[in-house]
Amino acid sequence: MIDPSHLDRLRAIVGQKGLVDDPSLMRSYETGARYDEGKAAFVVRPETTQQVSAVVAYAVAHGIPLIPQSGNTGLVGGSTPDTSGSQGVISFDRLTTPLRIDTDNRTVEVAAGVRLSVLNEALAPHGFFLPVDLGADPMIGGMVATNTGGARFLRYGSMRRQVLGLEVVLPDGEGTILDLASGLRKDNSHVDLKQLFIGTSGVFGIVTRAVLELQRLPQQTATALIVPQDDASVPLLLRYLEERCGEYLTAFEGMSHNAMERALGHVKHLRNPFAHGTIPAYAILVELTRSWAPREGEMELSTFLENVLAQTFEDEPPLLSDALVGRSDDLWAIRHALSEGLRASGYVIAFDLSLPRSDLARFRQEIVGLLGGTFPELAVCDFGHIADGGVHFNLVHPGRPDAAYIARVRDQVLDVVVNRYGGSFSGEHGIGRSNQAFYDRYTPALVQRLSASVRRAVGTMGM
């Protein structure tokens, strides 16, 4: 139990509304997006950077562990407290100003607690958007802290590419505020320290404000669901599309039969787009976008895509067995329903893997074979951003597997990913409590030592 005097002191910093210790009100802060539920000593909700600084300084001085929490949409237990009841949550849900759009610079200055959807709604009238796209609706601070990737990474990259500047509170004894939020596109006049705070989950410092580069909101979109002839056709199709519509290509999302079947079977209002309803072994969602509206004399983007796809059928042997050019919303609805479909059909043992994209088909074949031998009850329901080598290699168990079973499955899969393919056990989602053991096991000792050493350098700065 935390000493009540700490709560009084923290309340003095953030005000009455800023401190939550009623168990029923803490519940949502204690519950993560995927199977994780902890117990918080308290939830502190600063409204300003200065309050964040004072809270961090107080917590460091009194040895109170703080878990930074933004939108709490992460999938690795990185934003919720453990079950000890001794950790406090520092939530950014009240840190929502500023949100300042600069149309000439094509940038926005935005507080950590602003949700992606809120930002994009504010940007839309200006013709801009933040192009990091994902199923959930995270907050900007968490997106920076986890270096969010998403479904349009192929075109726009992860958060690291969007961040021009940051304001950060350091985890030192003074809660030092580090202002790196100049927002210049180019600045080689000093070490680019902001990189240290992107993708490090708040461990190196807490992001309170960001300056982000914006992109033009697409004015034309063309989407198709294509069915490759076989596994070997997938990298060829990718190369084909990168050659013939490279500038327009925004998504190349693979979906396995099992994943699509579960989505179409369990998620309401989803239309099966395939002929006779027959779900193929694998399908790829392809999206092209243009920043400008249709113009006279210029081929429409959907026609452009149809032409490019039509050509592939003329190859011998053909790369595609089917291609459906459909309404973008309908096709993306399938892609976005996959996770829900999996959850509705059983217990999901989820993997967020990253491999060289050229190895994906070979890896899939190998691991499906292995799992079929050791865990025949598991259905492989993979999907992912295969142009980037990212694959949500999710396994669905029909029952309720225990922790030891899950651990054995994870060991078998990750051993192949990391040791045989040089892949990553966490392409997008970060470390968190869920992946700590894999970090300890698979991250080279030198990288671990160096990371800890740099972390200490940052955390002791203000002292």
Place this chain on the structure above:
Amino acid sequence: MIDPSHLDRLRAIVGQKGLVDDPSLMRSYETGARYDEGKAAFVVRPETTQQVSAVVAYAVAHGIPLIPQSGNTGLVGGSTPDTSGSQGVISFDRLTTPLRIDTDNRTVEVAAGVRLSVLNEALAPHGFFLPVDLGADPMIGGMVATNTGGARFLRYGSMRRQVLGLEVVLPDGEGTILDLASGLRKDNSHVDLKQLFIGTSGVFGIVTRAVLELQRLPQQTATALIVPQDDASVPLLLRYLEERCGEYLTAFEGMSHNAMERALGHVKHLRNPFAHGTIPAYAILVELTRSWAPREGEMELSTFLENVLAQTFEDEPPLLSDALVGRSDDLWAIRHALSEGLRASGYVIAFDLSLPRSDLARFRQEIVGLLGGTFPELAVCDFGHIADGGVHFNLVHPGRPDAAYIARVRDQVLDVVVNRYGGSFSGEHGIGRSNQAFYDRYTPALVQRLSASVRRAVGTMGM
């Protein structure tokens, strides 16, 4: 003077050809690309990462300062020794393997000593290129170490965006080799340590090998030289083009009258493209590219650009006073001749500034006014990557100004850039000896302390 026994020991590591101490042979390593010339104690030229490691370990152990040198095309005295004769140069001109192209992954693994031109020649048959484009021909290691930007930053970003993986030798007592060269596109499973070595000029560690993402070589290019109606039209034109051809836009390069006049007047074989040869107050080189070849039924890119530009003349008031769609090589020849034209016309006091792009016109007006009062003999010959806020704000003196004069000019310009506009004194070129005093003066104390602290954390790792 260096103890000859050190030279013997270094020779034992790198072989006879790997150590240079003949003054006449050291000359090219001692001379930088811009007005800097030092004196080296020796030049050591390792051929492998292991040799780099052994050399670094030996130098650290014996307190011998080493200056890392790649292509030696930098402009801030960062790759040449000072005049003391006590610093050794570690050159990467023999570190030229591997150069391994992976077409399915669209990546290349490349040694630090490979020149950009050599890499791009090897890539061209595969339809790829490394899109960081600049006048000089640097080596890959130096491009990573300085986070090179260049003329197509607007589309492709700086080196940081291209780097998927690095191998680095740490400046510690053991010359520890840090292998971060997995080449995955996404990996949030640990701290992205490679960021520490991008843009830090070898101070945090020496890059020996990189895995880079490649881009499709453009198959169509359309280029125009446009003349804005006035200063206020420039940001409007940029926004106009980003809206109407965002995916294609690869360059938006501003050139002042004075800069163009010097290039056209002093550089041979350059054709004046303007009507009656009248050089306008300001012109912008616009380039569009497409990754695919012209296809039936699709508007050619040059027609596309002509149409977009034609529309701007219909606005009231018009944004443009002239637009010349010309041969790409001819128009880029002018852009690439600017530096030579300036040097041929006097002594160049060069600035590599970065500002918010919306402030460029206001800054230019203000500083031209100020300099006209204090230094009327200077001609302002600016040009730059104005879509990124980068401006090579170069001043040409008709004679040979002394160091005190140059210092006064720099102080006046940089005071305005940094203190009034929140800009950077080095947008692209880095720090080096030339900018050390400005680093000391303008970089916030906290950033300096934190950088030094992280540097110590890296440099003492292996001990």
